[in-house]
Amino acid sequence: MDLCDLIQPSVDSSRRRGPRPKITTMDSLILILLFYKTGLDFERLTAFTNLSITTCRDAINRVRPLLNQSLKSKWWSNRRRPSPLRDANYPQIALL
Numbered sequence: 001m002d003l004c005d006l007i008q009p010s011v012d013s014s015r016r017r018g019p020r021p022k023i024t025t026m027d028s029l030i031l032i033l034l035f036y037k038t039g040l041d042f043e044r045l046t047a048f049t050n051l052s053i054t055t056c057r058d059a060i061n062r063v064r065p066l067l068n069q070s071l072k073s074k075w076w077s078n079r080r081r082p083s084p085l086r087d088a089n090y091p092q093i094a095l096l
Contacts, residue, residue: 003067004029006074010066021062022055028063035060 004026011025023031035045046056084091 003070006070007063007066010069014066021059023051023059025063025066028059029067031056032060032063032067 007025007029021028031045031049034040034049038045040048042053042056046053049056051059085093
């Protein structure tokens with residue numbers, strides 16, 4: 001649920017006119033995580049989820065950049081980097 005809340009601003013900013021997608025954002029997120037975890041190809045994944053191949057592929061293609069953008073904003077840019085210790089005999093040991 002936390003990951004879906006993290007993606008929601010990206011979903012709102014990328015929303016366009018037209019009909020809503022057949023699969024919700026949360027379901028698309030579950031689908032892409034299942035795709036990454038199991039390593040199934042699209043034919044087996046669609047047989048497991050009872051979706052058509054094009055619907056499954058569109059859902060994954062729609063949520064993949066949103067997931068990438070939200071994960072980069074959370075973990076990549078705000079990551080606390082190690083720094084050498086001060087007032088120590090071996091200051092570089094903190095970088096290990």
